[in-house]
Amino acid sequence: MATPDETAGGKAGATAGGTEASDAETSDAEASDAEEVARPAITVLNDEGQVVGWTRAAETLLGFRAEDILGHPGGELLAGGGDVSRIWSRDGDGDIGYRSGLEELRHRDGQRTLVRLERSRLLVPRGPHDWLLCALPASADGGVTSVLEPLLTRAPVVVAVWDRDLWCVWLNEGAQQLRDVFPYFRVGGKLTEIPPDADAPFPPDLIQEVLDGGEAVIDRESRWSLAGEEEERALSTFLFRVEGVDGRPLGVCLLAIDITHSMARERLALLRQASVRVGTTLDVMRTAQELADLTVPDFADYVTVDLSESVLPGPEPLDDLDTDDVGRPVFRRAALASIHGEVPGSLLPAGQAVYVPEHSPFTRVLETGRSYLEPVLDTSPDGWLSHDPPRARVVHETGIHTLVIVPLKARGTILGVAAFLRTENETSFTRDDQILAEELADRAALSLDSARQYTREHTAALTLQRHLLPSRISGGDAMDVASHYMPSTRYEGVGGDWYDTIALPGSRVALVIGDVTGHGIAAAASMGRLRTAMRTLAYQDLPPDELLTRLDDVFAREAEEDDRDSPIAATVLLALYDPAAGRCTMASAGHPPPALMDPGGSITFPDVPPGTPIGLGMGTHQSMDLDLAEGTLMVLYTDGLIERRGSDLDEGMSRLGAALADSRGPLAEMCRDVAGTLVGEDAEDDVTLLLARTRATRP
Known part of the structure; x- marks a missing residue:
């Protein structure tokens, strides 16, 4: 595995003690090798775990020539050695099929190489079964943090990742902001370098314990104070091990959330439920309804979820529908929920086109991609509701007094909007509520985007397959x-x-x-x-x-x-x-x-x-x-x-x-x-x- 300095800033010291290549032939050779490393290294193992197939890309990736490795046990390729069969059968059940994940392989020079490893069984009846292994350097697809980074870089939580040697390899913005309190939050720093008297809410021995035993730490509370602040803050910490395709540890991920106020605990509980209850299927309507049901009544009294036509197409395209007195059709109603079980008849049912006035907050959210908070709903004759009689009628009938509208956005595309409203709950929505609604919407949007991608790609692949x-x-x-x-x-x-x-x-x-x-x-x-x-x-x-x-x-x-x-x-x-x-x-x-x-x-x-x-x-x-x-x-x-x-x-x-x-x-x-x-x-x-x-x- 690369050292933290290499991870954070490139191959540090790659040319130390040597001379730079100065001729074009050497540069071309290095470029060729770099391109070869980016290609999958394909290896074939027989049923006894011996290497029987070796490609040039495998030689470039791991340094072994074919004559050096053919006939040798495949376990020699694993960092730390061992029986290579553990790659395809963690439980020893001999299951067959396809498996993919992270694994550390051994380079000829003894260094570790983190790869994305895919294995498939070569189906040979009544005879020995060969295995096809395909390895791609983890750096080619982003490595361990490729999944974390786009989702958690700016998330309102603290996220840190250490590798197996306890070097810090990635921090999100929340973790970097705590460097004044915890100076060992530094990419390239090692947990073993922490002074014994340091104030560590998650000490190195705890992280090492998670790395060795594999048992996650759930909701471990710790307290700390920022300089210049009198109030002591509470932090809820989660530690879990990052594992490779064979279950061996590759590092530890830390997730911490500020739970200073009592409402923060309730929000945390709601976020926990969202990870379990939203996105259980690849059905768009089901996912939208799960978001609505999750937030009623704990967060809102009424919730509506409206999706764009690219996610929820209808029998008649929205562009073919006429603009009415309210505005133009922009969404289709996907889900709605109410504290009373049954929603008012004046609310649109699922599947119906949703008309949006030009100057409504729904239009503003759609155009800007930013959420909208109205702590006290403006029902005056000059307010935006005066241009939206159907919604004004719902507000009058139900007593809605506060509103949050958030975009359902994934990969830069707005898939729809979710509106959270309160009636019997007399507390107005706050900025903290808006942030929670945004987090819930982001999680739902990822599931909606996955469902949309699944439906579109499944249909395209099936159409092409049948055509060919x-x-x-x-x-x-x-x-x-x-x-x-x-x-x-x-x-x-x-x-x-x-x-x-x-x-x-x-x-x-x-x-x-x-x-x-x-x-x-x-x-x-x-x-x-x-x-x-x-x-x-x-x-x-x-x-x-x-x-x-x-x-x-x-x-x-x-x-x-x-x-x-x-x-x-x-x-x-x-x-x-x-x-x-x-x-x-x-x-x-x-x-x-x-x-x-x-x-x-x-x-x-x-x-x-x-x-x-x-x-x-x-x-x-x-x-x-x-x-x-x-x-x-x-x-x-x-x-x-x-x-x-x-x-x-x-x-x-x-x-x-x-x-x-x-x-x-x-x-x-x-x-x-x-x-x-x-x-x-x-x-x-x-x-x-x-x-x-x-x-x-x-x-």
Whole structure:
């Protein structure tokens, strides 16, 4: 891990004791190395944890040459050593799938390198399971503080982060303001340097205890005084450990909130509830209602949440609606809550367009992006309510006397506004209440933005995926075919699965099924490129094994030439059926084997020679020949059909065999039945199924 001086101000002393590079050749070499470090370092480990694949980017990142590391235990790459299997199985349960997180690796020179580590299991049935590890320097995506910084830099709380050696690596503005009281709040300072007699509300031994034991400190109260102030202040402190992908500690984060006044404790309790009760789903309407319900009655008597059309589209665009006597339609009502349970009939129901006068505080909040506080609501004939009769009527009916309007803003975009109002509660809103409302709105806005992003990206990825899949498949005179694609109900599962049938001379048919690693639009786009390349190579009449090897080489070279940050990696199964000979030739690139059901109903899974996935440029592929009787059913599928947490591939294939044995009817109906039996309606990953039944050979 980099030292604090390096973290705060670059590679301090990187050229100390040496000379600067003065020639262009050295500069170009250094620039090339820097670019290589920014690329993912890809490594392959076998089931015994030995390194069996090593790329140039891995050499650049960690300093080990291929001849130095191939065949060695993967644990040698971990800072501190140990069994490398802990990276993918913290609980020892042998679960399979995808995992991502932070991890410290060991450089050849002994230094620690913090990386964002992603691992995927290479699915090889009835044989050893290889692991694909992809490491990107944490500095490339912001490291430990990349999530904290944009959210907490100016938050009204104290936030500090120390690394595993207790060096301070990041402080927000609130923590920096306390340096007069706690001088050891300094980036680059070490907690062990604190004088024994220093006034430390969170002493180093407590932080070290959290780092070692992993048990968080919740709501630890301490008291301190600022110079020139007579009043003693109270601080509520939270300490929790920052962990890597394998659960090992990487540092400690401190969060402290000033709870001097009794109202501060109530606000803190409300903020705690917000972290649990707001944003529980990726549903926009649900999130808006959760914000409204959270704040009534503890904070406000009435709450309305109105969202822009980009977040909450309606049946008719707002721009198509006419401007009325009040103003123009700007929002749609998303949620509302009242202390009386039922809201007045004069308040707009959810989904309705919200009209806003030109000079109302709602317009001001929308235009400026800043919240609005009106401690005593102006109901005079010259006030803004005189231009908004519907709201004036609600104020008169309910007795609203104080108002706070805050923008729901995320990443610089105003998603809507939330209005907090009081009636029976006679206390007017204060500046502190306004700050609390802003904090609650910010948390809700992040959830709303995530929901909006999810909906938009999920829809885009799914649309692209469906567009790139074949609209019609055919087995010609050789086979009857049917397919089924079930998209994941989660965004992180959409994209990358594909299938195809390719008609070749001599009535031959090539059946293809594959799965690109990753998810979303990028995976769907990569899938489309792979499918096109597969068709191009198939038309050259290459044997399946040679075709996959050529495909692997093409995409590995393309990734190297284009300097791609995320090179394509995909599993593929290719089956070439010749009806004249009744023979099928298969080759696999790390893909699960097909299921074969003979005319008598017996189901087998042929041992297709395993191969490395496409795009790694590592090794060759092998083919196997099978003689198929007329009426044999071939079942090609992606791992989403058989993979389950806590179970291996053999169990999944057994379930597939049982589902096939119980399924009858046309192939299209069999596809739906098998997918419904094995997956149901909630798919964590894309499910792709391709069925083909051999026909009698025609003269």
